[in-house]
Amino acid sequence: PQPIYLKDYTPFGYLIDSVDLTFTLSPEATRVRSRIAFRPNPDASDTTFFLHGENLKLISAAIDGQSITPKLTDQGLTADAPNAPFVWEAEVEINPAANTALEGLYMSNGMYCTQCEAEGFRKITYYPDRPDVMAPFTVRIEGAEKVMLSNGNPGASGEGFAEWHDPWPKPAYLFALVAGDLINHPGQFTTKSGREVELNIWVRPGDEGKCAFGMEALKHSMKWDEDVYGREYDLDLFNIVAVDDFNMGAMENKGLNIFNSSCVLASPETSTDGNFERIEAIIAHEYFHNWTGNRITCRDWFQLCLKEGLTVYRDAQFTSDLRSAPVKRIEDVIALRARQFREDNGPLAHPVRPESFVEINNFYTATVYEKGAELIGMLKTLVGDAAYYKSLDLYFERHDGDAATIEDWLKVFEDATGRDLSQFKRWYSDAGTPRLKVSDDYSDGTYTLTFRQSTPPTPGQDEKPPRVIPIAVGLLGPNGDEVQATQVLEMTEEEQSFTFTGLAAKPTPSILRDFSAPMILQRDSSNAERAFLLAHDTDPFNKWEAGRALAKDGLIAMIREGASPDSAYLDAITAVARDDTLDPAFRALAMGLPSQDDLAQTLFDGGTTPNPQAIWDALETLRQARAQHMQDLAPRLYAQYQVEGDYQPDAAQSGARSLANTALGLITRLDGGAQAQRQYDAADNMTQQLAAFCCLLQAGKGEAAIAAFYDQWQHDRLVIDKWFSMQVVQAAPDQTAAVADALTQHADFTMKNPNRFRATLGALAMSPAGFHHASGAGYELLTDWLIQLDPLNPQTTARMCSAFETWKRYDAARQDLIATQLDRILATPNLSRDTTEMVTRIRG
Ligand code: B3K
Numbered sequence: 001p002q003p004i005y006l007k008d009y010t011p012f013g014y015l016i017d018s019v020d021l022t023f024t025l026s027p028e029a030t031r032v033r034s035r036i037a038f039r040p041n042p043d044a045s046d047t048t049f050f051l052h053g054e055n056l057k058l059i060s061a062a063i064d065g066q067s068i069t070p071k072l073t074d075q076g077l078t079a080d081a082p083n084a085p086f087v088w089e090a091e092v093e094i095n096p097a098a099n100t101a102l103e104g105l106y107m108s109n110g111m112y113c114t115q116c117e118a119e120g121f122r123k124i125t126y127y128p129d130r131p132d133v134m135a136p137f138t139v140r141i142e143g144a145e146k147v148m149l150s151n152g153n154p155g156a157s158g159e160g161f162a163e164w165h166d167p168w169p170k171p172a173y174l175f176a177l178v179a180g181d182l183i184n185h186p187g188q189f190t191t192k193s194g195r196e197v198e199l200n201i202w203v204r205p206g207d208e209g210k211c212a213f214g215m216e217a218l219k220h221s222m223k224w225d226e227d228v229y230g231r232e233y234d235l236d237l238f239n240i241v242a243v244d245d246f247n248m249g250a251m252e253n254k255g256l257n258i259f260n261s262s263c264v265l266a267s268p269e270t271s272t273d274g275n276f277e278r279i280e281a282i283i284a285h286e287y288f289h290n291w292t293g294n295r296i297t298c299r300d301w302f303q304l305c306l307k308e309g310l311t312v313y314r315d316a317q318f319t320s321d322l323r324s325a326p327v328k329r330i331e332d333v334i335a336l337r338a339r340q341f342r343e344d345n346g347p348l349a350h351p352v353r354p355e356s357f358v359e360i361n362n363f364y365t366a367t368v369y370e371k372g373a374e375l376i377g378m379l380k381t382l383v384g385d386a387a388y389y390k391s392l393d394l395y396f397e398r399h400d401g402d403a404a405t406i407e408d409w410l411k412v413f414e415d416a417t418g419r420d421l422s423q424f425k426r427w428y429s430d431a432g433t434p435r436l437k438v439s440d441d442y443s444d445g446t447y448t449l450t451f452r453q454s455t456p457p458t459p460g461q462d463e464k465p466p467r468v469i470p471i472a473v474g475l476l477g478p479n480g481d482e483v484q485a486t487q488v489l490e491m492t493e494e495e496q497s498f499t500f501t502g503l504a505a506k507p508t509p510s511i512l513r514d515f516s517a518p519m520i521l522q523r524d525s526s527n528a529e530r531a532f533l534l535a536h537d538t539d540p541f542n543k544w545e546a547g548r549a550l551a552k553d554g555l556i557a558m559i560r561e562g563a564s565p566d567s568a569y570l571d572a573i574t575a576v577a578r579d580d581t582l583d584p585a586f587r588a589l590a591m592g593l594p595s596q597d598d599l600a601q602t603l604f605d606g607g608t609t610p611n612p613q614a615i616w617d618a619l620e621t622l623r624q625a626r627a628q629h630m631q632d633l634a635p636r637l638y639a640q641y642q643v644e645g646d647y648q649p650d651a652a653q654s655g656a657r658s659l660a661n662t663a664l665g666l667i668t669r670l671d672g673g674a675q676a677q678r679q680y681d682a683a684d685n686m687t688q689q690l691a692a693f694c695c696l697l698q699a700g701k702g703e704a705a706i707a708a709f710y711d712q713w714q715h716d717r718l719v720i721d722k723w724f725s726m727q728v729v730q731a732a733p734d735q736t737a738a739v740a741d742a743l744t745q746h747a748d749f750t751m752k753n754p755n756r757f758r759a760t761l762g763a764l765a766m767s768p769a770g771f772h773h774a775s776g777a778g779y780e781l782l783t784d785w786l787i788q789l790d791p792l793n794p795q796t797t798a799r800m801c802s803a804f805e806t807w808k809r810y811d812a813a814r815q816d817l818i819a820t821q822l823d824r825i826l827a828t829p830n831l832s833r834d835t836t837e838m839v840t841r842i843r844g
């Protein structure tokens, strides 16, 4: 397959004034009739009339009423088009029931639904399927389904048909259609200018009790976008639909968002606190796309971060406002390091705005999304809050209705602030996580911080010139008082010093506060300094970071030198856990330990080949030592933070539960699961039940709970996903592959449902010691299943290949085992374009 390049962009030769679609639904033979009003695009030089189309059976085609025979390929068709406005008409037949790729129009549990982003519309009808071609759509659905939905506002409907009109010009990737036996949970919202908006969450019968939380989250999102960004909703109706079989989290189709049911359905009995927080964020994210994505979309798919980075940034702001800003920031940085830094350090590293791709679905990555959001945050830090919102107003004013680029986006900021952002643009074009080396010096009341930035080479990019970096710094005096409040240093050179004067003594620096730039800070720091910052830093992020670094240094010493658990860490973390003035959620996060994957990368960066089993052993030893060290405190915390009264998934209650369940983890290591069993038996919500279940599995006492859990929840597919994944994640490393293998034989396992597939085989890939077990059984099992899934669902297969992206870190024996599996995938006949691209890049 040929790569597509950003530099080759040219506009389409025609503009579209209107699109009329008629669907006659039938599971195996749906007919789609289209009537599209084209006219020549005065700005285009290439006038080829090419329409994308894949897996379509063309029944008829006509231009201006004259039947024609277009030239067909497996990518689409070409025809001779007049050099004047004309009407294109076509009829095609498609087979939704046979569509297991879940892209285009497909069936999920007897219901019709669509997924068009990025290039799925071409599996529905012939069309210029590119985001810069925008048009108003009118849709008629004919079928026997109870509920038949499309984008925009409802038009006429009656026995066997429903019509829809979306007045806002949109690219085809935002098209959606849903039809089936659905029930709505209704709601209502009045916009600030008085528009009455009808809201619905549509679900399968039986799920209607799990919609209330999502509906509230939607209303909060609508209000928040008005209050913070001045953005109002623009249709009379906003629909959300829950679908069981879905390749990702959710999709922002105009006026008709479609959600993976796991990302919208919630109830205290079946969802954890973490699920609630995530659902709230995803509902907000998709809603916010109405402005950042739909009203202003992307010119081409290279600009994906234009909508995704900004929308992730907006949903993070929303969560920070509704819940706790420090907790959200810490959670986001943990996720950024786990997924994006990992990607940036391996063969799949790519810029936030890539310059080429084979299959665009492979670029919905942590780099585009999460690093893309970090770039927005840095921009805001550099220009300041007021200038940020002024720039956003200008962005909406200037580009509403456009398909825009990163250049447009940066130009808005330059025009609104007078700043030159050419150096900032390197963050979009240069892949890799920059390293920031720090040294300091103190004499005569003057403190100097010297920074040196460098970015390691990434595929196709050897040299990385210095970027502009906002480094937020504060200084603490010897008694722990803050002697310099947070100040943003703007680094533009490769090496640069900043001075602070008038200091009575040498201060302790708190660098990269609130994680002001997505970098790896390299500073030789003593245990004493880390413990000091953990105790005194006023910046919650860096306070957490100091504890994390202390834990990490100790673990690295344990792994590398066989050291014992570090007592400085144990004392410091116990003091934090005991400190009732701190938010319980923060304390629970502070007690978290670096992940196995994070430790492996750190060892590798330091020149040591990571041994996955040794990493696992060190974490176990430290956890055990900590349980002993806190043996008096843990039961006290556990009792103190039990939540009384009705379950609420809010920040306060979830924080308390999170701390209590952290304490339960410690207790379990000493009592062998007795307390966890009591909690399991008494639990009346999923947070408590799952935390106890996880402790029991860890303690090797899970057998009864595994049976009981299944009995209790076998009717609920989302809860059973947890049952599948928890057993894999909690298995001992030499058992992980066997447990996953056995679960794939379970009657409830199906590879047609991405959630279930990920719950089982994704869990294997995310359990490093088990996945990388020296036997190679984990590699082989995952590969077997990826090869089986690829012909059915290339998108999910390709995404899960990233399990192998870290393979070059490991020893020669493991690399050989993995290379064998990668080659086995590549040798599979008819391997999809998606998976071929991913495995080729990983193999290197
Ligand atoms: N825009 C969609 C993701 C589409 C993924 C296509 N492979 C959801 C989101 O980011 O909100």
Ligand code: ZN
Residues within 6 Å of the ligand: 285, 289, 307, 308, 311, 312
């Ligand atoms: Zn998005």
